[in-house]
Amino acid sequence: MKTAERLFLITQKISRNKGITAPELAKACGTSVRNIYRDIKRLDEIGVQVLSKGREGYYLVENVTQIPSQLNAEEYLAMALFPYLSDGRAPHSHLFRQAYKTALEKILPSLKYPKEFLDTSTFMSERIRIQTTPVTKEMNFSMQRVMESILRQVTIRCIYHSMYRDAESDRMIDPYYIVPRGGHLYLIGYCHTREKVLTFRLSRFREVELTSKRCFIEEDFDIDRYLSDLWGIGSKEDEKPxxxxxxxxxxxxxxxxxxxxxxxxxxxxxxxxxxxxxxxxxxxxxxxxxxxxxxxxxxxxxxxxxxxxxxxxxxxxxxxxxxxx
CATH class of the missing domain: 3.30.70 (Alpha-Beta Plaits)
Structure with missing residues (x-):
């Protein structure tokens, strides 16, 4: 089967069978799971949006609301993180404040919300207080890079400080999830150095660089199961229950x-x-x-x-x- 034919078949299969998995697509197309991953990347490159939900399979993004002006990476980050990182105080100098406001200005008209909703949303983000530790400029930078890597579904190269070993190491990580626990933010992702899924505290990243290597959440990874027996968020590597x-x-x-x-x-x-x-x-x-x-x-x-x-x-x-x- 030619690549073009396979891409068309994959699109049809995902459209008609929401939640279909990579192994199921590989069987239907007579190819390997690795080729399916490559094909999903190709579909993304030509503008066919496919949402990957790990073990829950693939979904075709349909009937997407068109906004007057597309959000940039900073505005996407602001929408997701401003209420959390503002720590309830939201100073005018906050890194994400302006990006959060411009993102709302772009989105709300297409959703037919009244103009007054913009001021209400900003007001509520300032009035909802979430207890967190102070966020440094370095952590904000790391957060932006990590969030961008999740949006782009690419591997990051980073220098990470391990508190347990009190040492820094160069790592390649496939970012899966960002999880708040105990006033801190943690990245859960596949570490290519340790060849396993690990938990990283965002404040311990020293450098973060996006690579061009696409990454996906492994289908056998279940975030709820991973977190279910953790007390807090971190545990020593290979620690038994x-x-x-x-x-x-x-x-x-x-x-x-x-x-x-x-x-x-x-x-x-x-x-x-x-x-x-x-x-x-x-x-x-x-x-x-x-x-x-x-x-x-x-x-x-x-x-x-x-x-x-x-x-x-x-x-x-x-x-x-x-x-x-």
Missing amino acids: TTFQVWFSPAVARYIKEESYYQDPEITDNPDGSILFAVTVRGVDEFLRWFRQYGTHAELLKPEKYRRQIANEIEEMRNRYRANV
Whole structure:
């Protein structure tokens, strides 16, 4: 089958079978999955927009609303990130403020919104406050590059500082998702150096450069499954899941039960109002940091290894305070 014929067939298949996958397209076209990836890139280059949703397959972008003037890369970034990165204060000097306003001016007329909606949208973006850490100019630059790479679906070359090893490394990363957790932004993507999907904190990027290499989310990657057993967002590479069992006093039990978790912990009520909390997670260090905030109202029961670690920490604190009395 000639390339032109295959491109036409792929377009028809995606149009009629929303969510069709690359292996299914390869079978229908009598070609390889790798060729399908190349063909999707060719379709994009000739103006046929195909949306890739990883394991959910491909979708043809149809009936797209035409806007009077196409958004530039900065305006796309502003629309996606301004409410988050403005930290609720949105100063006039904010990097994305003007781009956010011009993007709205282009889009709203085509959607037939009243002119007053522009001022309302800007007003609301200023009044919705999201607790984040301060965003530096360097992080804004990294954010722009990473967001642009996601929009263009291209690999990035970067220098990344690993806090765990306290060292910088040169990496090639296929960007998958940007995820906010605990006041920070993280990039989840395929690292060509480690040959696996890893999590990177955006504030730790030192340099970011876009390449011309197209990339796609692997079809067997499920973002919800990836995040489901992470406590917080980060874990050490190759860290195995650990099951924790914690006792919480009646004074804090209701707060523990009220809190939302990415995992599905097992909570058992005791007659005295205390609870037993059991959960299996990756990210031991982050879990223990969460546990420590409850002080005397929490007791780590299992695993024994980390129970001894907490006991040693308590003994060290006791000795330190005794020495200063």
